[in-house]
Amino acid sequence: MILRDYHLTLRDVSDQQPEYLETVFSLANGHFGVRANDPISGNPITGTLINGFYETAPITYGEGGVGYAQKHQTILNLPDLRHLNVATNTGHRFSESTRTAVDLDLTTGTLDEQYELKTHQGETIQMAVKSVIGQNQTSFWGASYSFVAGNYAGGLLVSKAIAVPAQAEAIPSADPRKTRMAGLPVCETAFINQRLQRYHVKTRTTKQAVTAFLGMLTPNAKLLQQPLDLGDRQAHTLEYEAYVGEVGEQNTIDPAAQFMISSLSALIADSRDFWQGVWHRSEVTVGGNDELNLAIHYNIFQLNQAAGRDGRTNIAAKGLSGSGYEGHYFWDTEMYMLPYFTYTNQPMARQLLYYRYQTLPKARERAREMGVTKGALFAWRTINGEEASAYFPAGTAQYHIDADIAYAVGKYYEITRDLDFILQCGFEMVLETARFWENFGAWHQIGASSRFEFHTVTGPDEYTALVNNNYYTNRLAKHNFELIGYLANEIRQRYPNKLADFGIGPADLEKFQKLADHVYLPYSADLQINEQDDSFLSKPRWPADKSTPENFPLLLHYHPLTIYRYQVAKQADTLLADYLFPEDLSVDQLKREYDYYEGVTTHDSSLSRSIFSILAARMGDPEKAYKYFMDTARMDLVNLQKNTADGLHLANLGGSWLALVAGFSGFYVQDEVVHFANHLPKEISRLTYRMKIAASVLEIDLSADKTFVSVISGPIPTYGVSVNGDLISLAKSSSYEE
Template sequence: MERRLEVDPWRIVETGFDAAAGPDCMASESLFSIGNGAMGGRANFEEFFGGRTLQGNYIGGIFYPDKTRVGWWKNGYPEYFAKVLNSAFWPGIDIYVGEERLDLSICRIEAFRRELDMRRGVLSRTFTAVLPNGVKVGVKVRRIVSMAEPELGALSYELTLLSESGAEVSVTAFVEGDVRNEDANYDEKFWEPVALDRESGALTMRTKKTGFEVRWTQRTAVKAAGRPVSGRNVSENERIAERFVCTLKTGETVALDKFVGVASSLNHPEAELAAAAESVAQRAWAAGFEAVLAAHEQAWAEKWAGCDVVIEGDEAAQQGIRFCIFQLLQTYTGRDSRLNVGPKGFTGEKYGGSTYWDTEAYCLPFYLCTSGEEVARQLLRYRYRQLPQAIGNAAKLGFKDGAALYPMVTMTGEECHNEWEITFEEIHRNGAIAYAIYNFCRYTGKRDYLAEGGLEVLVGIARFWAQRATFSEPKGQYVILGVTGPNEYENNVDNNWYTNYLAAWCLRYASEAAEYVAAQYPDDYRRIVAATGLNAAGDEFARWREVADGMFLPEWTLEDGETVFLQQEGYMDKEQRMAADIPAEQRPINQHWSWDRILRSCFIKQADVLQGLYFFQEAFGGETIARHFDFYEPRTVHESSLSPCVHSILASLTGRAARAYELYLRTARLDLDDYNREVHEGLHITSMAGSWLSVVEGFGGIRVGRDGRLHVVPRLPEKWRSLAFELHYRGAILRFGLGTGEVRVVSVNGRPAEVVVGERCYRVDDRGIQVKVG
């Protein structure tokens, strides 16, 4: 199927549909997904579809510990892989016209349009189809997962008879609880039924092992040719269903409004689930679909008010960044610190829907800058609350004395990833947790979070690095052996530069943070010392500094005499080729090459050394960053969704404008254009935050400087006439307008802030500033 996506600044529009297209049909289900931070799902058709599909609806925080499946068990392996579950299919509608079932896999489709209105958060679909019995119908559907009411899903479904003679139409609205996860390791069903309440139109299901209970209550309103139609209950097994039968004449319409309340034991006592789901569904039914839709649209308008990025002169770029922002906003709202950002959000099952290091490295800055510091604090608290589990993860691997290893994949804080080269070796994730605390303090100008919980996290991380490093007698320095860096195309390597540099930085930062809390928050410091035994023997800080100062950082001298930080020891022993030399038919290499061949190649999956230079760019000059960009970027295949954004930012920083723009389109339109041919599995939510960074930090040139002030150095792509966005910064909400040779900044809320443009610092308030730049 050739997916026909229109370029539109506020909409994702697909025209045409081919039921035989398989993965492309599933890719559309991903692209048009909707959610509200608490739940969401793929854009599966409401009516039955006999073609290839990945049916998915997900509820944040509801998970199952799927038993680990590996060929060779190793001590320290997690016993389970936590997965956000595919839950009951709430949008279901089954339609028969005469004796024929409406199924787009067997109909002749004369017109088809699917639209995701990102401004309003509305998924809609219209089509005209001829059923196998010759009857022609037209359908119009609108669906939302309410941003105003986190436990509500609602839809409006209209079917119009277009044939020349009348027909009997049967419409069954249902919620189907008999669902499975496609990624189940042992083809196990994760849900078991608790209750089917026919009288109230409700279904209760419970997760096995974890014991979460969820209640779905359905309310419907149906009219045929403008007159109300009564239904009859046809619920059975694990399905609540109500059937409506009517006879339509040519041109007449049957219209169904459906409201489903979804209440879980994550948020309600089990004894109150029925009342909670009933209340949500009943209130929505009484208000009607249009009122529910209006409240939802108002909530989305408020979301967009401080988050929008406006690009003039480039609609493809504009559509790309708004798609990214839309997905981020509907994946995480900050209302619940027990929830986090899964790499696929509510769009698919890959990666289990769990939390990765992506949140701290990429997502936290987006929410911090667009939603305010309290939302970002929620993300930090998520990790603080899971510190005991992180200490437990480290203890399973033989670490002691409160050393903490944060998980690569988690729902509860306990590691649940089961690939050895990641579970045991991709330990750089620990550094991203520490960097997020530093980034938060630097950006907000507040260090109180160190006393609130940040220092305890840093202590656990520092203890891990101090124990994980080994002193090498031949080198006379500390080394870190047997790791995997962000570049997962090289496993079990020694002295990965990024990992070693990050470890040394963490040790120094933890020591500095402890000194700060001791001086500024003595009561909190005494509490932390009592809880952790920090520096009990009086030499712990000295040990951290010794390891940090003595850390081995591999380098390589190039033929021109310049040195580069070496990806890891032995990297230059590999055959040095450029990514451009790989034949197009062999890309992406992870879908065409053996893993052995990939590991022996020099090709890089994502930024590794460059990731470190991005994080700590103030510590390295622009010339150093440029040299490393020119060395590593040509060897990078960008087969991680997290790769193009970092490269785009560094390309902007170093004056490589054309490459920066090319890489930006790759990150912002990664899913829309399906660069890696995997959108059918779900969207790349966390990398979308990287797309925002590539606009704001890369092209906007926004960065907190060593002086603690916000600096702006615009580097707009040639075809962009202007760029505008808002940032929350130290109490102020600043609106930036960047154009050719001009920077405009105004404080929307009137709170003053200091902004550096060029070499001059300006005090920005509600009167704003307008500065000419070269």
Template sequence: MNLQDYHLTLQDVSDQRPEYLETIFSLGNGHFGVRANDPINGNPISGTLINGFYETAPITYGEAGVGYAQKHQTILNLPDLRHIHVTTNTGHHFTRSKRTATDLDLSSGKLVEDYLTSTEQGETVRMTVTSVMGQQRSNFWAIGYTFAPGNYAGGLLISKSIAVPAEVEAIASADPRKTRLAGVPICETTFLAADLQRYHVKTHNTKQAVTLYLGLLTAQASLLQQSVDLSDRQPHTLEYEVYVGDISRQNTIDPSAMFVPTSLDALTADSRDFWQDVWQRSEVAVEGNDELDLAIHYNVFQLNQAAGRDGRTNIAAKGLSGSGYEGHYFWDTEMYMLPYFIYTNQQMARQLLVYRYQILPKARERAHALGANQGALFAWRTINGEEASPYFPAGTAQYHIDADIAYAVGKYYEITRDLDFILQCGFEMVLETARFWEDFGSWQQVGTDCRFEFHTVTGPDEYTALVNNNYYTNRLAKHNFQLVVDLAREIQKRSPGNLETFGVSESDLDVYQNLADHVYLPYSTDLKINEQDDSFLDKPRWPKDRSTPDNFPLLLHYHPLTIYRYQVAKQADTLLAEYLFPEDLTTEELKREYRYYEGVTTHDSSLSRSIFSILAARMDDREKAYNYFMDTARMDLVNLQGNTADGLHLANLGGSWLALVAGFSGFYVQDEVVHFTNHLPKNLKRLTYRMKIAESVLEIDLTATTTNVTVISGPIPTYGVSVNGKLISLEKVS
């Protein structure tokens, strides 16, 4: 398929409910996002989200404790920018509408929707809504409404403005994935001219402010009343532009906000240029299954729409497509989404890591609050850097987020060799997280072995909490210690004298090397597999009579203490570590471990299936890899988890790209050699994708019988390249 052919339409999605379609066809640019709400019917919860614009509220505990999270942080739902009020010239209101067609062009970012709108008296008008998000001009969004006669061909009166949102009653939910409502912010609106509205939003507690402008572009008329005459039976279009300012922390109107009238076509050109650049760097194509091919393009599209680009924001669990999980940033970024950017857009990857550096002071405070004498502990879920998870067994206890961030820093440097970033941000984060692990862990003498252990932790599997020596946590902490030593040697080699500025001595490096060498990794000699933790294999398995489909996800049907008693996993845990460190196991060892943990995993988390797909491919079980990948690639398009209405599953979107790249093409980097191994399933004819290694853009092309790697642009990389176990020489496409 040509890139111009990639369009997502109503026929490509399984669920036609309005709240689901609002998510699927949402637009964003890292700064803000607009859900595809019905412009006539609207939605009680508005559909405009600004990355990092949030409110706080006290967390109420029946019994609080020292170090508990103190405040909720909730992204604010701002007024619906798409709503429009339409009446006939006789005063009949158009209050009903039906979406009849939708087309999202993935090559330009333009969204076109058709609606049939009607009055209570039965008069109908056809309305086409065209909208586009500025990508390089990231403060702008434009929308056009084209009206054409249905059975009514008279005059229309049209009004559009940004309205002060009404208080929405919170609906109690036992689902922790849903957001809580943060109340209505302080809103002030002024009409600077008949065709220009300024709208200022201030938060009560976080003291943030954002200034928005709404302007009418196509007629010299009032926003509050434009006339359209359909008696000529021709379509008539009205275009509007919205400017969403940057977040101010002075609670004042943004003095730099500049509303510059443009046009829908001009903003579409801006968006098209951005997306052409994205696809030039990271095009991925699958032959043999058009649905799958479209799905992976959609996933990459939405991943790019969601990522904060300013170093002050990150990628929320639902991106900017919905307010699920309250707009919080998790470990998902580093482990599932950041790899895509590291290998396709290194400037974006750097900015996402810079956000973590910006909140490092908060991480130091958090470590101290938990009794550590040194180091930093990053918040499990956060917007501003403070911990926002009130349930510490599945929140703060997931200390592995420290090592996840360190791992991501290491991977970024491995590919970019960006020493400036390491000196300015990266090494300090790796060092401070290692210092936390050193303080948090403890030496244990077991027989003749002296080993370093971590107690009362929760790994990625949130169905198993507060255990000793979670394998994933320990393996990542071991890597964190080793990474301090490795990066320190790089600094000594490439920038002599700079290591001392971090207060690190040779004796310190000896300590970290010793810790790395002695971190305990639990292993079952009976089953000959790595143990998820010290007690997991001793528990009974989840009862079969509680394993019917209506019992899942378990977290919505059983008390956590009930789940914790059993040997049941929400998602890949030990196996996630095996994916991250492919050199740790032989293929036979991996098969044995995979077989065991697959039998106790529910995949209740959207983060699970992509890892099972990758490892199945690594074992060359191509059919299983393909089946897991199908669930991963089309998860939101088929609403597999049942909650896409709350927002897209961003980590899974990143995981679907990883499943193609690390799974079907067997990609990984080790000891400055880039490895590719062909595991293409028989269901697919060809897989082609692009990635950037250092300054070189590579194109990887796989068929059932061939594996080709070529240089598309940039120099021949100095890295070695191995294809199917053999080192090759790269050629550059002329």
């Protein structure tokens, strides 16, 4: 395994603003994240985000209504673990700092930084910081700080303590993509001894608690009592480690028992071990473009950092790299990020789906609140499973999240054959979402025929709201109905009497099949394309005089009513359904749809370009696919959306992986066959990547005229593999050459 282009440095990112760098170089492990705050001049009271650790606050509506989401859920932005106070022994504080070099090693998860520190009096020293977060031991983070003399070479006083704000910062903002005010948790901090500080934080509203410890590892008592002496021109190093407890109702761990002082090198080894596993299963190499190669490695790295691994947490829209979108989980998980895990790390995919399962009781309640008598409606945005969207037209109205989750369960099962999961969680989710669609939709009689419709919904495109028969929603709901029949059949084959436990019988399955057969899919006979919804195509196009660059993203410049009345899409909508169901339409129709919808799409959503890339590849336009891919692959590294400071665009990170895998290599799974097709653009001389499907790690190797698929580890797969339309047989390390 050759590991190149696995180092992200300051030269690789377009922006050098501190808030931007904090996001881009953040470390995380699914449990918590540490933004790369400047340890000297950064804000000491924010920078640590714990997955699923949040406060609630009542949502205030200018004019409220029945069934509106009641509470904001806001991830807490907790004090920075990296912060450090450094002063000369004459009391001059090093208050200014310049980050002169950074190296994030994606193979080990180690972050190396160089700073130049300066006092008001002009004294300078150099500081090197090496930090790492535990990946198997996910409660740990550690850092070493090394100092060498600059123009100052005297005694140095270093102290480190978790700063506790008087009260949590309130950040009101008119930009809905940013986070809103944080809650006001109760914080306590105390030094257990000179080397060890305890920090206890307890939320006021959600009754969660976390205990953290920050301790000095270097077991040299002398260091605690007298200044470092830089006069010898040697590097003087101090090591610290932090333990961040799990989220619980009462988290009051005994430090002696729990806070095991180890060493930074042990933590680095732990992290390296984890990342080796990741790269073994999912290494991607893009030949011919080092920049791109690095970008895709970075994206995979951050996807792995962000994903909650404990079944109680999920992947926030910004991961653990920032508090944008309040740390909420959206449909992005299932449709943009989960595929990476489903095809490289099935146990993680299972955990992410399990998170949804444990919110199912709340989803059932929500369906009742929304006037639907059976089934479950998952929250559009949430941490705890309750709906937290304060703007229902682009929140709760995106009912498609139900079918998205069902789709993801189906995809997971398709490749894992994990019937245990289906019996324990998956079937219930697919059944309850199918029941929701059944009771939410309505039969519409037109002449002699009748069709099943869904009214007043919002599809993925948030620039078009409250419409009837959104193609994407209807297509996914149709799949939801079909999936319940498929899974029921899988269960029945193994456990003939099991279905009764779920309260369904043959009549129910017939009913779902009938619904699936009759779900209405709007189609324009005129344009010979699928219609985004019943009225989309009849609206006027977004006017030219509102199309100059400063008008974008539209949501920051126009009232929703203004946007909604035009035929303009924020992102892939009907095309997203086309991507998911390649069998639905001919390449000719796909081309027509693509041309049409591309003309009305602004890509104001970071979820858009990856899908346009995939479909361009599929329809034989690799140059266009490459263009879109380049924007997705490097979106955060070039700060394309100009808000990376609030956190990474996780869905797009997943999307960029999809663009490579589902786009350039034509990957999809259907009917137990794994398909590949070579759609490489001329700019990419070679694409090699790995997947783990079932117990086998596959390596796919594409170049202009060759497509190899080989088994790197694990058994020979039992599923079929198709390359460019031909079924091939895989032997261990065998390959197929076009």
